[in-house]
Amino acid sequence: MLKTTTSLLFRAVQRRCCRPSLLRTFHCNSPLNPRLIPNTPRSFPNLVVHRKYATLGSTGTPQPPETKPTPRENIYTLPNALTVSRIVACPVLGWSILQNDFTLATTLLVYAGLTDLADGYLARRFNMQTVLGTILDPAADKTLMTTLTVTLAMQGLLPVPLAVVILGRDVLLSFSAFYIRYTSLPEPKTFSRYWDFSIPSAEVRPTAISKVNTALQLGLMGVTTISPLVPYAMGVPLQGFQWIVATTTIWSGLSYIFSKDAVRIVSERRQQKPPST
Template sequence: MLPTIAKASLRENIYTLPNILTASRLVAAPFVGYCILHDYHAMALGLFAYAGITDLLDGWIARRWNLKTVVGTVIDPMADKTLMTVLTVTLAMQGALPVWLAVIILGRDVGLAISAIYYRWISLPPPKTFARYWDFSLPSAEVRPTTISKYNTALQLGLMGLATLAPVFPAVDLATPLGVMQYVVAATTVWSGASYIYSKDAVKILTPTQAGEEKVEEKQKGPR
């Protein structure tokens, strides 16, 4: 029975509330950058707060009502990295972030993006077509962030939050904590990038049968 169910479950429902919230973070990212570049600091801070809240909320909803999807494991870190890239570039352009740190952060993310494109392609079930490549209802590879990567993401968001907060409250001197955070983030960014190279569990290639089996197991477990 299991192989039969697995074959019938090659596609998954990607239109879940957690995925919609994640998509909204992707949409919000360029608006955050626009606000920073045009000195709408309060609005930029508000959108940044929205991104942080929805980031916590979509994960909680996915776990609480068993709405985890393979595509969610891909677009969730993608949304985080898109926001991080926009913040890094725009804050560096405004002089709120050192250029050397922006190069480290962006360099790591470019490397991970190239790796993600590669793994998506080699793991895509045949036939390998451009349309099927962008059809994320076809699960092919599952990304599992390493522990240090999770800490690094939190630290990066903390740094970007401080840098975004500083112009809104100019009376508060945040120079010292910003300086310390910059060096901590630089170290953890390099460390997290290396962890993806040496970790065996960071990327899991899913065969069609495995994709179906994981969906069946999730259904059998029920809501957590």
């Protein structure tokens, strides 16, 4: 009689400790030890907590949860290399203008234009777009524009007020880019991670007027660079071109302030992406 009662009591305790509601969270790989108190870590030496619960080992101590890996991308692509080559060529371009070597300056300007077209085509054709590329491409354009603006103004080929407008807009946009990079960088925000561009944080999307303004600025700088090589005067046409560029420069700077799609946070874009079925 005593043996039967003990057996029934043991089965009742076993059913209570291993009912389906508990098995949703806990997985027991060892038989219940009746000498130990149920529902304690000592009673389940191989206890595993799933999903949001920390793992309990044989000692019953919680293990740290797995950290979410930081998303990274391959930044060593041919389009990015072409973009970097445009940036590297800018100091040589500026030096050639200051040395009145406008033949070399025109050659480098043509190279910059061809590589600008090539890197965009390759990125789209072979699916090599990167978040870094969306930052490097406008940065290369701004580096080229800054080099041409400063050196041509120093040579007296570009009005100083127009140079101030162009450079002032670019400086303000550069400070904004540094601030957006810091605020959109995933935690932890360290100095090394800030300059690790394989960690995408935000992508820049130029506005429509900004694309038009960039084309007009490059056109003005190109015409101004080759003007010393042209045998006839271009003063009046260049002056009208300069007023147009001044207007589009101010307009494009304001468009970045009031546009909602100019800067997009990468994490927010991935959260909005519908889950795959």
